Amino acid sequence: MTDRPDAPTDTAVHPGEPHREGIAQRLNWLRAGVLGANDGIVSVAAIVVGVAGATTQTGPIVTAGMAGLVGGAISMALGEYVSVSSQRDSEHALIEKERRELAEMPEQEFDELVGLYRQKGLSEGTAHRVATELTAHDALAAHLEVELHLDESDVVSPWAAAGASALAFTVGAILPMVAILVPPAGARVTVTFVAVLFALAITGYLSAWIGGSSRWRAMARVVLGGALALAATYLVGSWLGASGIA
Template sequence: MTGADASRGPVSHSAEPHQAGLAKRLNWLRAGALGANDGIVSVAAIVVGVAGASATTGPVLTAGVAGLVGGAVSMALGEYVSVSSQSDSERALIVKERRELAEMPQEELDELASLYRRQGLSGDTARQVAEELTKHDALTAHLSAELHIDQNDVVNPWHAAAASAAAFTVGALLPLVAILLPPDAWRVPVTFLAVLLALTLTGLVSAQIGGSSRARAVLRLVVGGALALGATYVAGLLLGASGAV
């Protein structure tokens, strides 16, 4: 460190994401982007397919609303079940670790010191760190070093379910509005354009969150969405032409 650096004191890293629970927040953001993407593609495919079979507004609106409600409920239920399982597992591990600390504190201290040695600390330093952290908050130290769990940041299944349903609903509203507002002749083209633009945006957001290639993320979503819309529109046209609907 130069004299100028020393005179300024410790370097601030306030712009860096060191806050607790960052990984889970990023996962929630990623899940939100994926939920919105699912809402966009699935409801767009439904309404475009129905529009291909019928030019009237009623069937398109009915199918779109049904797809939105059903998809949002399905997403919420799936997220609730998944996160509930994760939450139950984390809470069970916390209870188990608390019991072990009460019943065999010395063995747990030795284990904690061993974990720090595996991370590269010398034996004496690892022991000192383990003892000091145990005095401060033994449970937190063990949960962090052994299980990578924060007892104050256990996921809430209700929050996850609500976030998933909300993300899906927001995404699903776009194609529903896009196909209902324009004149009949422009419904499908406007919906295609709106959906592909929205997928481009969600691809950029997903890439930003995950630190991946923006071009690849956007290309995957746009190509996949275009194929889904094209397939359902052709299916609707064929059904309409056949007189089956």
């Protein structure tokens, strides 16, 4: 039987579990990447399929697809940057507030920490001992974790999220561009439909895996939504082409 005092105290004990610092930041990048790829696939596919419904000429299809790719990537990056920047600013404000309170009223903050551990079910003596040891180790980290459920090392980077989103959107958008341009004109729309729906099934699976939810339900949602978007834009493009408007 292993003697507990000699057991490792770092994350090597459970190497497969997400105990490393920065896990929230890495998951944020991954989430932004998956969502960006999904948006790139659907947005650009809808554009090129809609144009293909109106004309078989390659020039308009390429022009519309590239415009959608560039504009969509910039829009995704900007939206992600603004969103994550707001979140980061709020987290930094909370961290600075807690740091200031610890400097100005350490005794009250210590009593508050003891009370929070008491609310978690610890006895008075145990709560006081835990608060004492954690305060001696890192008072700010202890308060952030218990009071605000924050880790200072996990404050997300807006630039990283924006970059991941833009890159993923671009990578996702390349698929429908290739699918619409490589096949003969008569098979373009069919091939694009199949390729896009297959890719959406993959992104749906990945998003569910990240969030720990039902894979099949997530896949069905994105595939059905993508199919509706492609069908709608193709019908609109076909109508515009048949009516002579486009």
